[in-house]
Amino acid sequence: MRLDVVSIFPEYLAPLDLSLIGKARRDGLLDLAVHDLRDFAHDRHRTVDDTPYGGGAGMVMKPGPWAEALDHVVTQGRSRDNSAVDAVPTLIIPGPGGEPFTQQIARELADEPWLAFACGRYEGIDERVYEWAGERMPVRVLSLGDYVLNGGEVAVLAMVEAIARLLPGVIGNAESLIEESHEDGLLEYPVYTKPAEWDGRAVPEVLLGGNHQAIAKWRHEQRIQRTAARRPDLLPPAAATGGLAELEERIATPADAPDLQVLTRACWAPEFARYGMFGAGEEDLETVRDGIQEWDTRVWRKDGKLLASLRVRPHPEHEATWQIGRLMVAPYLQGRGLGRELLSYAESLAPEDVRSFWLNTGAKSTENLRLYKKAGYRVRPGEGEFPGTVDLTKRRVAT
Structure with a gap:
């Protein structure tokens, strides 16, 4: 998978060189490029923002640098990967006004060969950029939750990790992805490891007996109970009835x-x-x-x-x-x-x-x-x- 990220703070994306995502990049499973939006501003101060029409506080990111940056991402991506002349990425723009980013969306995006992320700042990106980009590539505006961040970089870090870990080979043991929280609408069951008793607290007896059918039933019941207690809004009718x-x-x-x-x-x-x-x-x-x-x-x-x-x-x-x-x-x-x-x-x-x-x-x-x-x-x-x-x-x- 190829990923391109455009930001005015490219160093913010440095954590993507760490842990399993960094290893996936080194192993060639993930081709990630970070682009500095200011490289596409042509004045002496490399300006990428200006005051909003209609008045109001804050600044708005200008359309010109964004159009040039996204054109550069597409051109460089096609030449670097020997892609078809009409290949384009799916553009992800993090923002509090977008659709909620979920595990289901992470799975959908993990099937895409090429994703680009646009990290907004200040009061946001000029709305015409969304229209311009939408005429050239698929565009999705996604939100991490009902709160506001200073910029899109934190959201991109979270989204890239959620997406990339689903790619074949990124997680060493693929079975660790099974029954994780949100994989089928439920939260994950409690997990335990050795010793069987610690600080006067014992591992549930059912996990020690080797009866796989009983364990599967217990884990499913625990997932329902945990979801009901912490996230009742997630319970689908079938799960709610056991x-x-x-x-x-x-x-x-x-x-x-x-x-x-x-x-x-x-x-x-x-x-x-x-x-x-x-x-x-x-x-x-x-x-x-x-x-x-x-x-x-x-x-x-x-x-x-x-x-x-x-x-x-x-x-x-x-x-x-x-x-x-x-x-x-x-x-x-x-x-x-x-x-x-x-x-x-x-x-x-x-x-x-x-x-x-x-x-x-x-x-x-x-x-x-x-x-x-x-x-x-x-x-x-x-x-x-x-x-x-x-x-x-x-x-x-x-x-």
């Missing part, structure tokens, strides 16, 4: 086939439309019943309505591998963390001799791939088990 814990779970039988057929069609409709080649959305009842017999299929209902399902089994071709399939959540409940909960539960069902997990998804199924990669899965080289798909695997962590 997620899967509030639904009736059981092993599927052939009698569940009609409902499973309907849920499959609903969940696979976007995939079918995207690829036009998958048959799962059109499976007949007999095929669904066969799947129930061939897999350990679990269903979750509420008030008799089927809301979620998954299926697992030992992989028929790979020894000590646990095959996970058909993680399905009713469309109107998607996006609330239930998919991640289903995946954790599917892993917890694996026998002790299992050494790795395996699953398959569409090569262009962005949402699925994001979920699985965040959970520590890696795409295997080549085409997956079915045309247009990829296989993903994850090594089981010894406990």
Whole structure:
């Protein structure tokens, strides 16, 4: 990823040479350039601000230097990276009047190949700069929170760290990104390390027993309790009711086939439309019943309505591998963390001799791939088990 930052205080960005972000720069994972806005002011005093039209306190940053600086960023970026002649960055302008910067936005921006940041000062940047830039590149105005800073540099430091740490290879152990605060709308659960007892305070017993299903359930409950206590505004309806814990779970039988057929069609409709080649959305009842017999299929209902399902089994071709399939959540409940909960539960069902997990998804199924990669899965080289798909695997962590 390439990052460009324009500021009148380029030295303010020096912390980006430290810690994991600095290491990512040295390792070539992050190409970051800082530009001094005053280099694009042409008077003797390198002036970048002037008094506001209409009167009022403070100064406003002039449009001319900003236009030249952003033109320079685009030109230099294209030549430095041998980019296409029409390549442009997404321009981020921090400001208290912008949309709130969230973990979701950090994930979106982490998928961009090129970002530029404009650090405003004083009373802000002349509004015409936003209009001018918007005609040349995507522009997003983002706010760290409901307060005012002296300039955009502090916000850029925070945003760059939040974005860059999501890039592959920046965090040494990708599994440390799983279930972090805000990753699925909930705050992170409490964490503990050795010794098991310190200052008369013991680590919760459930974490010492090695029962992964019990641990996953405890952690989910803790996340809900912590979010309810500290940030109740974050609780989505599904999480507020305890997620899967509030639904009736059981092993599927052939009698569940009609409902499973309907849920499959609903969940696979976007995939079918995207690829036009998958048959799962059109499976007949007999095929669904066969799947129930061939897999350990679990269903979750509420008030008799089927809301979620998954299926697992030992992989028929790979020894000590646990095959996970058909993680399905009713469309109107998607996006609330239930998919991640289903995946954790599917892993917890694996026998002790299992050494790795395996699953398959569409090569262009962005949402699925994001979920699985965040959970520590890696795409295997080549085409997956079915045309247009990829296989993903994850090594089981010894406990």
